[in-house]
Amino acid sequence: MIPHPETWLRVTPQGLHCLPADLWIDPPRPVPRAVITHGHADHARPGHAAVLATPETLAIMRARMGEAAAGGSQQALPPGERLDLGGVTLWLAPAGHVLGSAQVVLEWRGARAVVSGDYKRQPDPTCRGFEPVPCDVFVTEATFALPVFRHPPPAHEVAKLLRSLALFPERTHVIGAYALGKAQRLIALLRAAGWQAPVYLHGALLPLCRLYQEFGIELGELRPATIADKAALRGAIVLAPPSAIADRWARRLEDPVVCMASGWMRVRQRAKQGGVELPLVISDHADWDDLNRTIDEVGAPEVWVTHGRDDALVHALAQRGIRGRALHLVGLGEDDEAVHAA
Numbered sequence: 001m002i003p004h005p006e007t008w009l010r011v012t013p014q015g016l017h018c019l020p021a022d023l024w025i026d027p028p029r030p031v032p033r034a035v036i037t038h039g040h041a042d043h044a045r046p047g048h049a050a051v052l053a054t055p056e057t058l059a060i061m062r063a064r065m066g067e068a069a070a071g072g073s074q075q076a077l078p079p080g081e082r083l084d085l086g087g088v089t090l091w092l093a094p095a096g097h098v099l100g101s102a103q104v105v106l107e108w109r110g111a112r113a114v115v116s117g118d119y120k121r122q123p124d125p126t127c128r129g130f131e132p133v134p135c136d137v138f139v140t141e142a143t144f145a146l147p148v149f150r151h152p153p154p155a156h157e158v159a160k161l162l163r164s165l166a167l168f169p170e171r172t173h174v175i176g177a178y179a180l181g182k183a184q185r186l187i188a189l190l191r192a193a194g195w196q197a198p199v200y201l202h203g204a205l206l207p208l209c210r211l212y213q214e215f216g217i218e219l220g221e222l223r224p225a226t227i228a229d230k231a232a233l234r235g236a237i238v239l240a241p242p243s244a245i246a247d248r249w250a251r252r253l254e255d256p257v258v259c260m261a262s263g264w265m266r267v268r269q270r271a272k273q274g275g276v277e278l279p280l281v282i283s284d285h286a287d288w289d290d291l292n293r294t295i296d297e298v299g300a301p302e303v304w305v306t307h308g309r310d311d312a313l314v315h316a317l318a319q320r321g322i323r324g325r326a327l328h329l330v331g332l333g334e335d336d337e338a339v340h341a342a
Contacts, residue, residue, distance in 0.1 A: 002110040005137040005302075009106070009113055011327050016115065016139070016306075018106055021085035023052070025104050025115050028330050035090070037117025038101035039064065039180055052077055054092060056100025056215060060180065063211050079128070095119040096130035097284055098181030099212055105133055114298065115139040115306075120283065121290040122154060125188040126181070126217050130294070138300035139327070142308030143285040143342055144263055145316075151263060151287040157280040158189045161259065164278055165235065168257060172233045173278070174250050175259040176242035179205050181284050183239050184212045186261050187219045189282075190237065200225035200233060202240035202249070230254040246275060263287070263342045285342055295322065 008019045015027035023033040030047035037043055037053075039060030044053075046065050050073040051058065058074050077083065079102060082091045087109075092102035097118040104115040114135040121130055144151075165173055177183040183205045190199065198221040201209060209222055225238045233253060244250060245258055260276045263283025271279040286294060291313065295303055302323040305313050314324035 003108065005106075005111050005113040008108055008111075009137070011329060013330065015329060016327070018088060018108075020108055021088035021090065021106070023085065023090075026117065035104050036061070037095065037104060037115070038098055040098070040118070043117060049073065050075070052083075052090075054079065054100040054102050057102070058100075059211060059215075060100060060208070063207060064180075093131045093133050094128035096121065096124060096127060099127045099184070099215060099217065101127060103131075103133065105135070111136050113137040113139065114300075116141060116294075118143070118285055119294075120286050121294065122151065122283075124185050124284075125192065126184045126212060132294060132297040135298055135300050137302045137304060138295060138298045139304045139306060140291065140295065140313075141285065142291065142305045142310050142313045144283065144287045145291055145305075145309035145313040147288050149263065149266055149287045150289055151266075151283050152281055154185075154189055154282050155193065157261075157282050158186075158193045161190075161237075161278065161280060162193060162195065164257060165237070169235045170255075172230075172236055172238055172253045172256045173259055174238040174240055174245055174253055174256045175261055175280070176245040176274075176276075177205075177239045177261045179208050179241055182261055182282070184209060184217060184219060185284065186239065186280075186282065187222075188217070191218070191220050195237070196220065197236065198223045200228055200236055200238040202226070202238070202244055204241050204244070205239055242274075283342055292316065 010017050014024050014029045014031050016025045024031045025035050026043040027034050032049045034048040035052045039057050044061050052075045055076040079092045079094050089107040091105045095101040095103050095117050106113045112135045114133045118141050119130050177186050200223050257277050259278040261280040261282040264270045265279035265281045304325045304327050306327050306329050310326035317324035
């Protein structure tokens with residue numbers, strides 16, 4: 001008999017554990033062997049004895065946490081390359097979330113489970129697009145799993161930003177954009193829309209932008225915002241961490257237009273509370289329609305939900321005859337980074 005994935009893929013205090021391969025996926029606590037889907041801090045944590053991930057994710061972990069933090073042993077696994085671990089065939093498929101992000105595909109004795117990590121379906125020039133993998137159990141995120149969340153095309157939001165720049169050419173547009181993934185994607189979208197002027201960056205964004213460029217992602221001319229005077233920043237675009245746009249760092253800019261790039265900008269009250277004048281609904285997660293489209297494409301009769309609005313998605317799955325299960329994994333989507341990176 002083919003073993004159901006729930007007999008060999010278990011929820012533990014250390015995260016989702018594949019028993020026959022003896023590995024954990026995105027564990028929140030140190031474990032002997034970890035598979036990491038991508039470099040955001042609620043998924044990639046230090047202290048594991050051995051870490052398996054894409055080459056890009058390992059480089060991001062080293063850049064953010066130092067050499068030792070990425071694991072005592074590091075093994076790079078390019079997407080599509082297969083490994084045999086205790087009779088389990090493991091391979092990674094692109095997730096479309098940020099540079100190096102991957103789904104974890106596990107096959108054992110004829111059963112296949114796919115753990116999505118975080119993912120999106122909109123095109124992104126800075127990372128490989130999501131690839132649906134047919135499976136028996138699909139383990140999905142649910143960050144924006146409510147019908148109200150339907151993300152507009154990112155080009156529409158960038159056009160809104162460029163219209164504001166044309167309308168207020170003397171003002172600096174400072175945009176809150178998370179350092180890993182969102183900042184680089186926004187820069188690439190601006191370049192694709194024809195913005196060729198230098199983009200100014202808060203110092204916290206520079207290292208990962210340089211890393212993206214080392215992996216061949218073209219971002220154009222980038223300049224540190226900290227060394228530019230106010231006059232040079234008139235009519236310019238400045239990117240900063242979301243936390244920086246509300247503090248003294250942003251207030252030193254001359255009459256700034258405060259913007260924020262996030263899927264949460266769909267909620268007007270969030271934009272208002274954050275003092276955001278120009279909300280940009282640009283998300284690195286799948287919206288309601290894309291979550292459901294992805295579940296249709298992978299064809300899994302059973303879907304496990306790791307974090308986010310699992311109640312709404314599980315209810316919607318039941319109405320379609322798909323068995324849904326909320327895993328309630330510890331740590332995922334629970335820190336400031338997970339909120340700002342959305």
